[in-house]
Amino acid sequence: MPAFPYSTTYRTTYRTAGTVTAVAVPPSLSLPVIEAVFPRQLHPYWPQLQENTRSWLLEKRLMPPDKVAEYADGLCYTDLMAGYYLGAPDEVMQAIADYSAWFFVWDDRHDRDVVHGRAAAWRQLRRRLHAALDFPAEHLQHEDPLVAGLADSVGRLYSFLPKTWxxxxxxxxxxxxxxxxxxxxxxxxxxxxGVDEYLALRRLTxxxxxxxxxxxxxxxxELPETVRKHPAYRRAALLSQEFAAWYNDLCSLPKEIAGDEVHxxxxxxxxxxxxxxxxAxxxxxxxxxxxxxxxxxxxxDVLRLADRLADGTVHGKELGAAVRACLANMRNWFSSVYWFHHESGRYMVDSWDDRSTPPYVNNEAAGEK
Incomplete structure (x- = not known):
């Protein structure tokens, strides 16, 4: 039996924006517990989010207009974030969604730099990204759209919480x-x-x-360090992310084998x-x-932590509520990641003309001649 029997998929349904949509999920990738216990939700700002991020990708020249028109919505980048950060103010949600879209574009540039042997271009980009991260205001007009896009998105993210965050x-x-x-x-x-080295690297990439x-x-x-490093809170956060990374590995294995990936x-x-x-x-x-x-x-355990933090003071009540909100969104990450992998054109390898070259990437990226 093949590891990914796409020919024997079943269909399941989920509800978004008031409509029911059928999505094919291969049995080898099906997780009934996610469908039963982790209900799918979307931030109410999502329709505007999708439109604004599409416009932002064009404005910042992060994807060519024809690629944006044909692929941006189908890649579902905004859906992924809108299913995660529920309760975020609209401007926070927008900044996160734009940053996430930037991250995917960066990931694609990195991939093309590897495929085409652009070591010098990658080294230059790496240095520039480090600089833009530290001094975003100085890189908003950078000649490389990827550098300017990072500067714009992180500059906005830096405006919401204190400098310590x-x-x-x-x-x-x-x-x-x-x-x-x-x-x-x-x-x-x-x-x-090796497996252990890979798992440690994966938490970073x-x-x-x-x-x-x-x-x-x-x-x-901004949560205090005592909360962020509390064993229960940190474990819950790590588990939600490990799920996402490993499920991504499961879904992207055919794509990455086709593309001679090693990670x-x-x-x-x-x-x-x-x-x-x-x-495997x-x-x-x-x-x-x-x-x-x-x-x-x-x-x-995290819910009990939130109850203890809500000690009757105004600060304690706010802190307990914030921990509950963060935990609820860790939970949302499970369903958002799950459905993203079955909705997004990023993983539909069998529909690509070239299984090693995603149709939504620009092979004329900076540094390629």
Whole structure:
């Protein structure tokens, strides 16, 4: 039996914006617990969000107009964020959605730089992104749209919470940029990391702590370190992100095998643990399902933490409410990630003319001649 039996998919339904839509989910990727226990929700600002982010991609020249017109909505980048950061003020939601769209475009540029051997272009971009992250106002008019786009989106994100939050976000994203550099060299050398090395790298390239940081402006409150580093809160945050990264690996394995990728849990398991493709898929599914089960347990511990924080004072009430809001959105991440992978054209490899070249990328990116 093939690991991804697309020919025997079943159809399930979900509700968005008042309509019911049928989505095909392969049995090997189906997670009934997500469909039953993690109801799908979308931020009410979503329709405007989609329109504004599409316009932002055009304004910042992050995608060519023909690619935006044909693919932007179908890639569902705004759907992913609108299903995650429920309760965020509209301007926060918009800044997060634009930053997320930028992140996907950056990921595609990184991929094309690897594929076309543009090592010098990547080194230059890496330096520029570090600089734009620290001094966004100085890079808003940068000649490279990717640098200017980062400056614009993070500059807006920096406006919502105190400088201490900004410094933490910047520190976390500097680490992400460096992790992408390690990925670049691994791919250029054809080096497949071992399982433990891969899992540690994945937490950075998937930007676990960036998406977790963004829970706070969505809740309108910077959480104190004692809360962020509380074992239950930190574990719940990590589990929601691990689920997303591993489910992404499960869904993108065919695409990444087709594209000669070296960074996927399944590829590491096959290479270093001697598993067959089918066994690797089964192991990733096991990890995915365990992350869901463990989250449902630790979620109760975080709710108890929120109750203790709400100590009768005004500050305590606000802090407890913020923790509850962050936890609720960690929960939303499960369903949003799940449906994104079955709605987004980013994973529909079988519909591409060239399985190794996504149709929505621009092969004439900066640095390619």
């Amino acid at each position: 900004n410094a933490r976000f910047a520190r976390h994203f500097h680490e992400v940029i460096e992790a992408y550099d390690r990925e670049f060299h691994n791919r250029a050398e054809g080096r497949i990391p 998937f930007a676990h702590w960036i998406w977790t940081d963004l829970l706070e402006p969505s809740a309108g409150c 996927n849990l399944g590829i590491s398991l096959i290479t270093h643990e001697g598993l067959t493709l089918e066994e 898929v089964e192991e990733i599914r096991r990890r995915v399902e365990e992350s869901i089960s463990e989250f449902l347990v630790v979620e109760k």
